[in-house]
Amino acid sequence: EFAPQPIAGIPDDNVQCDEFPNDGFSEFDLTINDVIIINGEPNVFLEYYITLAEAEAGLNPILNPATFINTIPSYQIIYAKLEEITLGCYDIVPLVLQVDQVPSVTDPVMDYFLCDNDGDGIEDFDLTSWDSEILNTLINVTLTYHNTQADADANINVIATPAVYSSSGEEIWFRVENVAGCVTVRSFNLVLGLVPVYTEVLEFDQCDDDVLDGFTEFDLNSQNSTITGGNSNLTVSYYLTQLDADTATAPLSIPYTNTVNPELIFVRVESNTTGCYGTFAMELEVIAPPDIFMPLPLEYCDQDNDGFGEFTLT
Numbered sequence: 001e002f003a004p005q006p007i008a009g010i011p012d013d014n015v016q017c018d019e020f021p022n023d024g025f026s027e028f029d030l031t032i033n034d035v036i037i038i039n040g041e042p043n044v045f046l047e048y049y050i051t052l053a054e055a056e057a058g059l060n061p062i063l064n065p066a067t068f069i070n071t072i073p074s075y076q077i078i079y080a081k082l083e084e085i086t087l088g089c090y091d092i093v094p095l096v097l098q099v100d101q102v103p104s105v106t107d108p109v110m111d112y113f114l115c116d117n118d119g120d121g122i123e124d125f126d127l128t129s130w131d132s133e134i135l136n137t138l139i140n141v142t143l144t145y146h147n148t149q150a151d152a153d154a155n156i157n158v159i160a161t162p163a164v165y166s167s168s169g170e171e172i173w174f175r176v177e178n179v180a181g182c183v184t185v186r187s188f189n190l191v192l193g194l195v196p197v198y199t200e201v202l203e204f205d206q207c208d209d210d211v212l213d214g215f216t217e218f219d220l221n222s223q224n225s226t227i228t229g230g231n232s233n234l235t236v237s238y239y240l241t242q243l244d245a246d247t248a249t250a251p252l253s254i255p256y257t258n259t260v261n262p263e264l265i266f267v268r269v270e271s272n273t274t275g276c277y278g279t280f281a282m283e284l285e286v287i288a289p290p291d292i293f294m295p296l297p298l299e300y301c302d303q304d305n306d307g308f309g310e311f312t313l314t
Helices: 030-038 052-057 127-135 149-154 221-229 243-245
Strands: 014-015 044-049 075-084 090-100 112-116 124-125 141-146 165-167 170-178 183-194 205-207 234-241 263-271 279-286
Touching: 014 030, 030 044, 030 075, 030 090, 052 075, 052 090, 052 112, 112 124, 112 127, 127 141, 127 170, 149 170, 165 234, 221 234, 221 263, 234 243, 243 263, 243 279
Parallel strands: 014 090, 112 183, 205 279
Antiparallel strands: 044 075, 075 090, 124 165, 141 170, 170 183, 234 263, 263 279
16 A cells, blocks of 8 residues: 655744743744644644654654743754654654743832922933843843833833933833844833922021121021921931032031121921922021110119119119
8 A cells, every 4th residue: 555755844943032030941832833834734643752763763742732841941953743644654844942032131129219309290200211220231122111011012102202201100111122022021110209398497587696797606407396397307408509409518517607697598308218308598697786875874862861762764
């Protein structure tokens, strides 16, 4: 009896992207190659084997080809055997299984925190400032930012201006894709910190000292309890300029002697927890004592010569 030799079709390489932790192993559905390999041949059955010798001998076929995990990391050749059911004539073709690594990004270790110093409930976040931390020396990859995981997975609705992204706080998803088309999707949080609550002291008056020249020492810290309301989580510091207050540069030494009268200084109130702060201007003014004059002596005629008399001091 004669049976024609089946001719198997040559399957495409089966390429998968790895998943964490990039160990070179992945699950393959070998059956997606069945139609190509069977190649329209009638009266045949198809089996997959790990080695050529096993395929030729018909030993140890892969039992679950729809959920096969490669046994050699990253790159492996297995063998498809197309066999005629009558006389057992067969053809064997190789099938390449390849596992490409996904980008090994670095997850941000903390939230992206900005203080809402103007108190409007929104700030501009520079998402690109996280590029170097996320990529961590990765090259030949594309990094995009998205508002949802679904958008990142599908690579749609990319945030168009990530360097100036206005937000009141949310979860941001980033997608990193390499030249092999493998993708890693992760997220981090945008957090908006509030300016601390405090009381502005707009004017600090101090009486002039013994030398009436309009200059005296101010114990600026004496205003701290009023400003903070007794909140020990707030730190108060004092500066000559608004810029110094904003940058916390060159705080005034205390006690502070004014240089002009009145003098405007700037107060910074900062949260010890978040680092968010507010500022306000405080006017220092030295108040001169009132002018007084030496009055004329008060005289009393001592009718009884006892040395005592009644004086109207007013």
